[in-house]
Amino acid sequence: TCAINIIDDINVYFPFIKCMEAKDTMPDKAAEKCANAMKIDLAPIMSCANSDKGNLLEHEMALKTEALRPNQTYVPWITINGVHTEKMQDMAQKDLLSLICDTYK
Numbered sequence: 001t002c003a004i005n006i007i008d009d010i011n012v013y014f015p016f017i018k019c020m021e022a023k024d025t026m027p028d029k030a031a032e033k034c035a036n037a038m039k040i041d042l043a044p045i046m047s048c049a050n051s052d053k054g055n056l057l058e059h060e061m062a063l064k065t066e067a068l069r070p071n072q073t074y075v076p077w078i079t080i081n082g083v084h085t086e087k088m089q090d091m092a093q094k095d096l097l098s099l100i101c102d103t104y105k
């Protein structure tokens with residue numbers, strides 16, 4: 001949540017998060033390796049992560065997760081225009097481009 005908040009550019013923070021999730025290490029180590037590889041300044045992100053602000057940002061995400069209907073039961077939990085169905089989930093995993101084209105508003 002701190003990477004999202006501080007980097008604020010999905011083209012940068014999404015690959016950073018993806019990189020972290022692919023590492024088979026503790027989050028702090030993964031963040032360090034990915035930040036180095038991607039030339040991201042990790043200090044402000046870590047400082048956020050270890051602060052009340054980081055806790056608040058994480059809590060906001062928890063509230064969004066808890067508000068999902070139907071309840072989230074696995075990840076990734078795909079929602080399109082705020083809606084989740086098994087059909088959309090299936091299609092997102094098989095043919096995301098078609099799903100986006102069919103549902104884009």
Ligand SMILES: *[C@@H]1O[C@H](CO)[C@@H](O)[C@H](O)[C@H]1NC(C)=O
Nearest residue numbers: 065066067068069070071072
């Ligand atoms: C969904 O989650 C809410 C809040 O966490 C809970 O109160 C509710 O019982 C859950 N519904 C189902 C169908 O599990």
